[in-house]
Amino acid sequence: MIPLRAAAFCPEKRAEKKVIDRGPCSGAILESEGIVKTTGIRRKSLLGKPKGTQAAKRPRGPEYAQGEIIMDKSAVYFTDFHVSNETLPQKLRRLMKRAGFEEIDFTDRYAAIKIHFGELGNLAYLRPQYARVVADYVRALGGMPFLTDCNTLYVGSRKNALDHLETAYLNGFSPLQTGCHVIIADGLKGTDEALVPIDLPLVKEAKIGQAIMDADIVISLSHFKGHEEAGFGGALKNLGMGSGSRSGKMEQHWEGKPVVETENCVGCGSCVRICAHGGPAVTDGKARIDHAKCVGCGRCLAVCPKNAIVPSDANSTAILSQKIAEYAYAVVKDRPAFHISLICDVSPFCDCHAENDVPIIPDVGMLASFDPVALDQACVDLCNRMPVNPGSRLDRHIKSFWDDDPNHEYFHLNHPDAEWEAGLIHAEEIGLGTRAYELIRI
Ligand code: SF4
Numbered sequence: 001m002i003p004l005r006a007a008a009f010c011p012e013k014r015a016e017k018k019v020i021d022r023g024p025c026s027g028a029i030l031e032s033e034g035i036v037k038t039t040g041i042r043r044k045s046l047l048g049k050p051k052g053t054q055a056a057k058r059p060r061g062p063e064y065a066q067g068e069i070i071m072d073k074s075a076v077y078f079t080d081f082h083v084s085n086e087t088l089p090q091k092l093r094r095l096m097k098r099a100g101f102e103e104i105d106f107t108d109r110y111a112a113i114k115i116h117f118g119e120l121g122n123l124a125y126l127r128p129q130y131a132r133v134v135a136d137y138v139r140a141l142g143g144m145p146f147l148t149d150c151n152t153l154y155v156g157s158r159k160n161a162l163d164h165l166e167t168a169y170l171n172g173f174s175p176l177q178t179g180c181h182v183i184i185a186d187g188l189k190g191t192d193e194a195l196v197p198i199d200l201p202l203v204k205e206a207k208i209g210q211a212i213m214d215a216d217i218v219i220s221l222s223h224f225k226g227h228e229e230a231g232f233g234g235a236l237k238n239l240g241m242g243s244g245s246r247s248g249k250m251e252q253h254w255e256g257k258p259v260v261e262t263e264n265c266v267g268c269g270s271c272v273r274i275c276a277h278g279g280p281a282v283t284d285g286k287a288r289i290d291h292a293k294c295v296g297c298g299r300c301l302a303v304c305p306k307n308a309i310v311p312s313d314a315n316s317t318a319i320l321s322q323k324i325a326e327y328a329y330a331v332v333k334d335r336p337a338f339h340i341s342l343i344c345d346v347s348p349f350c351d352c353h354a355e356n357d358v359p360i361i362p363d364v365g366m367l368a369s370f371d372p373v374a375l376d377q378a379c380v381d382l383c384n385r386m387p388v389n390p391g392s393r394l395d396r397h398i399k400s401f402w403d404d405d406p407n408h409e410y411f412h413l414n415h416p417d418a419e420w421e422a423g424l425i426h427a428e429e430i431g432l433g434t435r436a437y438e439l440i441r442i
């Protein structure tokens, strides 16, 4: 068999897999090279309780509970935040070493450390000291690290590279603090992108921030937390959505064609001038976009001084999660990749929010793996075994929805419309990784 680590990024291997059945809840049963294997943590064993069970009676603490896994598990390394004779940065480095970080040949190679710098005002994003650990480690192994993210679609403090850099510095990601530079991967206006052919069911050609694709090695350093559309934000979200250029994000969130909110349009014509396809036209002082001409590049969103151009109708949350998985595939394929997730300050919403609410659960720990799918699954499972923080959004939702929610799972209860599981199942099907894992506690 091709080792999982290789299989995860090998399109040929992906082609060999075929879904022959699906488990009752979360796992897909895959046939690979004549061997039938079961992957995934089935929700019944994940939660361990039937419908209607009170949250207060569920298992507590981050003990590992594994479902019906037969073979081909990915290793996920885990440590909590307890320390005695070492600091948390030292502990993170020890975790990375145990997870095999030094197996990557960093010598004279560019290493993109994909991270979320946090929206201005948000205080749940990862502390820059963690980024320093990763950057210093890469340097010690002979590599050339840089921190990176791509611009956002929405209006905020990270919509263009200048604002984004300023936000990163204000939030502590200065070279003085992290020991490396920040590069906004998709350039000044979010249009500097690499087209990555992947030929997957939903995305044929991913649009990824150029600097991320120029790197030789990709490291995701993710803050694991809730997300209003994806359910949670972990490695796949950080890699897939986070590495998308403006048009890449458009493609994942929507079918890709923006519209003009005419009440905000002042008829300046900037969108007309920037568009290479003749999409927008100003008539009677108001712009409109001809979707027959528009190719969904997103450039007009970046230049509109009134933020009058907005993406059109959103995809379903299931399709969103599946597209995120395909974009993550585009980012990691054909080069070494390593993934770290920290489960701390688990806010109910993404760090893209300028505010962060009370964390929904206590801090859990730090995880590292070569498999981003296994890593996300392990993070979900660990979170689901934690107590709920009293008074948090999750606490309120559990009291309101517990018996009505068929999933009985924190990230569904936190955002009932999110379908994160569709993304992990799809990630497995396209060969990005496996939901089956062995949690190794250090
Ligand atoms: S998204 Fe791109 S192609 Fe479409 S109207 Fe805007 S600039 Fe033109």
Ligand code: SF4
Pocket (backbone or CB within 6 Å): 260, 264, 265, 266, 267, 268, 269, 270, 271, 272, 280, 282, 286, 287, 303, 304, 305, 306, 307, 308, 309
């Ligand atoms: S750039 Fe914005 S304000 Fe200017 S014409 Fe286009 S939509 Fe209207």
